[in-house]
Amino acid sequence: MRAFIFPGQGSQAKGMGKELFDKYPELVEKADKILGYSIKELCLEDPENKLNNTQYTQPALYTVNALSYYDEVDTSGEKPDFLAGHSLGEYNALLAAGCFDFEAGLKLVKKRGELMSQVKDGAMAAIMNSSKAEIEQILADNNLTNVDLANYNSPTQIVISGASDEIAAAKSVFSFGKVLFYPLNTSGAFHSRFMQESRDKFRTYAKRFKYAEPQIPVISNVTAEPYKEGELITNLPEQISSTVMWSDSILHLLSIDKDMEFKEIGHGNVLTKLVAGIKRHVKKEQQAQAQAQAKNNTRTEPVKAAEQAEPTAQPKAAAVSHDSVVEKVKAWNAKHPVGTKVKSSMPGYEALETRSEAVVLFSHRAAVYMKGYNGYFDLDEIQAL
Structure with a gap:
């Protein structure tokens, strides 16, 4: 299976879309009429240094992402099995899915960028090599109460968003060991509670449009x-003021097909790198769980002679069927809602809380995602408290 993924704000760069504007002149002309300026000039020349301003960044990225998608389909003749986009990029995913046309999507993005750019006195920063639980604890311990977790980009990259003074103060408390702190060049506290007014105004505007499933x-x-x-x-x-669940989105796609092919559509390779990091983390988790399980299964007693029969005398273990795994998942979800407290049979994970419904992982595992742990546990490894 294949998924097309579309980048969002932060992937823009002068010169993006160079080979596309002349290839799709009718769409470029429509964009210019809607925006009131030359999208080609903004992306290729940026004479007034506006490309990094939110109200211009978002329409520019949407247009380049859209032209990139049309070019991909026109060239390959193939469409994806799944679509996803990071923040602004989700509009391109919905465009590709037929939820609205190019013009309607651009009008929505234009309004979105304008509203988000009006929010001032906010800031954002990326925290590297720290977990969600650790970040939340550090924020609480240092009384940084006006900071939210904005983006779960990967298990090792989480973006925080909030009041400018508290984001600045967070730099010192997130500079230890392997933990790194990177301020982001944004004009506001996007994907946080500080965007609620913009969210409400956008909701009113968005109701003017008709959408297809x-x-x-x-x-x-x-x-x-x-x-x-x-x-x-x-x-x-809601997306404007809520956390971007990117890491979980990729994990969901991998749970559908562990060999899912991801193709980034648009400028740059920001999402390609994030997906690669998420895959590495999943592999490490699987290895760690396998080792822990093997350790638990190690028998300390000598094997009795009666248990040393020839392998041919032993019945072969029945393969776990996909249907049985599906039934196990259904049974768990019917009985245990998201947020259920559980304990694991693995040492060190006695107190956990589910953060998703159970799913069929890699076609043969019944698993559920754990809050704070940033990973899946097999249902056979946990017990509800």
């Missing part, structure tokens, strides 16, 4: 799951 599954930033019927008008405004 996705023709290709689109993973929502808000839920990290495919859009359900009727969710679009709810999730798009």
Whole structure:
């Protein structure tokens, strides 16, 4: 299976889309009429240094992402099995899924960028090599109460967003060991509680448009799951002030197909690098769990002679069927809601809390995602408290 993923704000650069504007002149002309300026000039020359300003960045990225998608489809003749986009990029995923046309999407993005750019006195920073639970604890211990977790980009990269003074103060408390702190060049505290006014205004504007249900599954930033019927008008405004669940979105796709092919559509390779990091983390988790399980299964007693029969005399273990795993997942979800407290049989993980419904992972594992741990546990390894 294959997923197309579209980048968002932060991937822009002067010169992006150079080979595309002349290839799709009609769409470029429509964009210029909607925006009131030359999108080609903004992206290729940026004479007034506006490309990094949110209200210009978002329409520019949306346009380049859209032209890149049309070019990919025109060239290859193939469409993806799944779609996802990082923040602004989700609009391109929904465009590709047939939820609205190019013009409607650009109008939505233009308004979104304008509203988000009006929010001042906020800042954002990326925290590297620290977990969600650790970040939340450090923020609480240092009384940084006006900071939210904005982006779960990968298990080792989380973005915080909030009041400018508290983001500045966070630099010193997140500079230890392998933990790194990177201030981001943004004009506001995006994807945080400080965007609620922009969210509400955008919701009012978004109701002017008609939307179709996705023709290709689109993973929502808000839920990290495919859009359900009727969710679009709810999730798009909510996305402005809620956490971007990017890492969980990729994990969801990998749970559908462990060999999922990801192709970044647009400028740069920011998302390609994040996906590679998420895959490495999943592999390490699997290795660690396998080692822990092997350790638990190691028998300390001598093997009795009666247990040393010829292998041919022993019945072969039945392969776990996909249907049985699906039933196990259904049974768990029917009985245990998200947020259930559990304990694990693995040492060191006695107190956990689920942060998702159980899913069929890699076609043969019944697993559930754990809050704070940033990883999946097999249902056979845990017990509800």
